[in-house]
Amino acid sequence: MDNGLYSVAQIRAIEGASAQATAEGEAGEAGSLMRRAGRAAANLALELIGTAREESRLRPVLVLAGPGNNGGDALELAANLGEAGVDVVVLHLAGSGPSSPEAAQALARARASSANFADVAPDVREWAMVVDGLFGIGLARPLEGRYRELVTAIDRLRCPVLALDVPSGLDADTGAVVGPGGVAVRATHTITFIGDKAGLHTGEGRDYAGVVHVARLGLDTAAFEPPRARLAGPSLFAAHLAPRRQNSHKGQFGDVAVVGGAHGMVGAAVLAARVALHAGAGRVFAVGVDAEAGPQFDPMQPELMFRTSAAFDTDGRVLVLGPGMGDSSEAMRVLGHGIDGASAIVIDADGLNLVAASTALQERVARRQGGTIVTPHPLEAARLLGTSSAEVQADRLGSARELARRLQAVVVLKGSGTVVAQPDGEVAVNPTGNPGLASGGSGDVLAGVCGALLAQGWPAWEAAIGAVWMHGAAADRLVEEGVGPVGMTAGELPKAVRAVLNGLVSEAGANRS
Ligand SMILES: NC(=O)C1=CN([C@@H]2O[C@H](COP(=O)(O)OP(=O)(O)OC[C@H]3O[C@@H](n4cnc5c(N)ncnc54)[C@H](O)[C@@H]3O)[C@@H](O)[C@H]2O)[C@@H](O)CC1
Ligand SMILES: Nc1ncnc2c1ncn2[C@@H]1O[C@H](COP(=O)(O)OP(=O)(O)O)[C@@H](O)[C@H]1O
Ligand SMILES: [K+]
Incomplete structure (x- = not known):
């Protein structure tokens, strides 16, 4: 069992090596890492909704997709949930810069699916689940403006909240809310990609991440430099x-x-x-x-x-x-x-x-x-x-x-x-x-x-x-x-x-x- 806690720098290095291997034609699990992340997260979402009360399965799922690759994961998830027949509403907060090719593909897939895109979160009081794909390990400063408002609004809901990779606003290395004066999504579950991260388990992390699931996306982390931190057991x-x-x-x-x-x-x-x-x-x-x-x-x-x-x-x-x-x-x-x-x-x-x-x-x-x-x-x-x-x-x-x-x-x-x-x-x-x-x-x-x-x-x-x-x-x-x-x-x-x-x-x- 891999109980390693990987730093953001290590995850970036593993990601880079995997992209290189794919470019050189080495066989791996099918699809880009983002496709795999979206699929794994959608499967977990279906499982979590499935275990909720029967009537909640009929409610829509709200997917918040941010401007970077974390948003790309969210769009992949939305496409997958749409294919599975779930009623999905996507709030996509595109950034001003260009998105990565994977995120652009994810957007095209989500647009082609049955997911509905909205400009503002519809006034639905009862979501089956909210998916947080605003920011992951690329978060660079405290959440402000529209992002901050959304995070505050999610905090008032009483449904499961699934964070992708890291609850938006939380520092994945330290477990501190990125500040000064920052806010973060308070998730009930977090599905984190490639390897587990220390910030989900210490300081503010346990309160914001909820139950942590690790999706390794078919990558063999044993092939990389071992992490200097692990989860105690x-x-x-x-x-x-x-x-x-x-x-x-x-x-x-x-x-x-x-x-x-x-x-x-x-x-x-x-x-x-x-x-x-x-x-x-x-x-x-x-x-x-x-x-x-x-x-x-x-x-x-x-x-x-x-x-x-x-x-x-x-x-x-x-x-x-x-x-x-x-x-x-x-x-x-x-x-x-x-x-x-x-x-x-x-x-x-x-x-x-x-x-x-x-x-x-x-x-x-x-x-x-x-x-x-x-x-x-x-x-x-x-x-x-x-x-x-x-x-x-x-x-x-x-x-x-x-x-x-x-x-x-x-x-x-x-x-x-x-x-x-x-x-x-x-x-x-x-x-x-x-x-x-x-x-x-x-x-x-x-x-x-x-x-x-x-x-x-x-x-x-x-x-x-x-x-x-x-x-x-x-x-x-x-x-x-x-x-x-x-x-x-x-x-x-x-x-x-x-x-x-x-x-x-x-x-x-x-x-x-
Ligand atoms: N690249 C890969 O191979 C993989 C990446 N994955 C996902 O990609 C994420 C990392 O993606 P990115 O590097 O694009 O980072 P993020 O998606 O976390 O965010 C980066 C973007 O947000 C902007 N930003 C940062 N802080 C902000 C703030 N407070 N307010 C407004 N804008 C802000 C940045 O300028 C940048 O445009 C991971 O957490 C994971 O979810 C996964 O798909 C797994 C594989
Ligand atoms: N919220 C918490 N979750 C988990 N462990 C906690 C929490 N609060 C305190 N602890 C643990 O309880 C112990 C408290 O130690 P300390 O602060 O020295 O208290 P005291 O002075 O009463 O002995 C430590 O082992 C600490 O890790
Ligand atoms: K997130």
């Missing part, structure tokens, strides 16, 4: 999902010490520690930096061992440094000691803010030998990069890569479509999770899962991807069970994470036997 960490041997003991599954829990913030460390147990760590310590603060015992999770940092030996233990740690001198001491030590570490929350405030600490992180995962949300990433969270969000992949390069660590840039980046620029974008996670404490839970997987011997890259994927999948599972997204609490995640992890382990075991 269990295949990226399956090698570490080992079923446990009968003859196991707790020493084999590692110690996790969650260091944090300053006065008033003990809950953060307790949440991370609880989930570390549920994600399979052998022994878990909650280590407070404030001798005066916090419990000695967790009545809900009596398996946890409580210690204070001044009297705790961190050697040989995976450290989760930061949940509720504050910025006291003891917090700074234990953080520095952990960074200089040989154990694998996770730096989160207050730990990240302390690192952001000290270039010397950043250099010490970059020099570490043991595995290092840092888990910033966009504001923490902005502090570490010396920029704003808006800048981070404008290019989530670029920001995560830059931070990973500077810190020589695996970076987990959190948020919708979490981005996991390696120092060499390799990236995974996570498709699981939902807004039920947007409440206090869920980041502490993620840090705890990272720690537990590191303690079980997973390398930092796989541990980060696995933790992020399972954390999101746990939240999705809770939503399926009616727990959220509204009102889901971080404390409900540990048992769901355990269920997801055991499901994956037993699947992996079944595949091996």
Whole structure:
């Protein structure tokens, strides 16, 4: 399965090579890429309309065709839908310049079909579907004027919206709406061509793209330079999902010490520690930096061992440094000691803010030998990069890569479509999770899962991807069970994470036997 996320530049290069091969007479699938794109999109549209209620099949489909080749795809789709007997209305917004030969052919085919061309969108309240073929990867500036009005009008409709290649107005590389002050089509489905694109899965992308379908148009992307980004999934960490041997003991599954829990913030460390147990760590310590603060015992999770940092030996233990740690001198001491030590570490929350405030600490992180995962949300990433969270969000992949390069660590840039980046620029974008996670404490839970997987011997890259994927999948599972997204609490995640992890382990075991 190709889980690659291709940049716009890569898609253009693949397109160019394919056009060259066709020109040189190499056999490929019949028809130009645009013909194939239009056909694939029409088939998906028919499928989606077919599954809608019976009466909606009789309603017309509105096709919006823009001035470039994305518009050409839309015109091909219109011709195909017309041939299939669907009532189609086309709104074609031709540009001032000449269109490509393929787009001109598509226009001729659509005009010759039963599709009706209109100058303004007819006042039909109930469309079976709207197809967005205004702009694709050629979008160069924010949508204005007539385009903007159309996008705003589509937003008010209550029917399926199928975007071709990319929802118009969205940047396919970054997942940001092209601005300043831009708008984008909010699609229920996107059919994207040749290869999947990161911008459909991160930042604003998940809200605008809806369900993403990939139509490869008969091209073999394996023949091209592999993409530097992929969609995260269990295949990226399956090698570490080992079923446990009968003859196991707790020493084999590692110690996790969650260091944090300053006065008033003990809950953060307790949440991370609880989930570390549920994600399979052998022994878990909650280590407070404030001798005066916090419990000695967790009545809900009596398996946890409580210690204070001044009297705790961190050697040989995976450290989760930061949940509720504050910025006291003891917090700074234990953080520095952990960074200089040989154990694998996770730096989160207050730990990240302390690192952001000290270039010397950043250099010490970059020099570490043991595995290092840092888990910033966009504001923490902005502090570490010396920029704003808006800048981070404008290019989530670029920001995560830059931070990973500077810190020589695996970076987990959190948020919708979490981005996991390696120092060499390799990236995974996570498709699981939902807004039920947007409440206090869920980041502490993620840090705890990272720690537990590191303690079980997973390398930092796989541990980060696995933790992020399972954390999101746990939240999705809770939503399926009616727990959220509204009102889901971080404390409900540990048992769901355990269920997801055991499901994956037993699947992996079944595949091996
Ligand atoms: N060339 C190919 O081989 C293929 C291209 N395909 C389609 O072609 C698309 C790319 O086509 P194009 O490169 O023509 O790009 P688009 O169709 O996305 O748009 C380009 C046109 O829009 C104008 N434009 C850009 N931003 C604008 C704005 N905000 N307001 C007004 N005008 C604006 C540009 O000046 C240009 O005329 C892909 O997304 C895909 O849908 C597919 O058919 C697959 C194969
Ligand atoms: N809308 C969302 N969709 C998917 N995941 C989300 C969403 N909002 C938050 N999350 C996830 O929830 C966690 C929140 O972490 P963080 O912002 O550090 O919260 P906290 O400070 O409460 O621990 C991260 O893993 C983040 O990716
Ligand atoms: K589009």
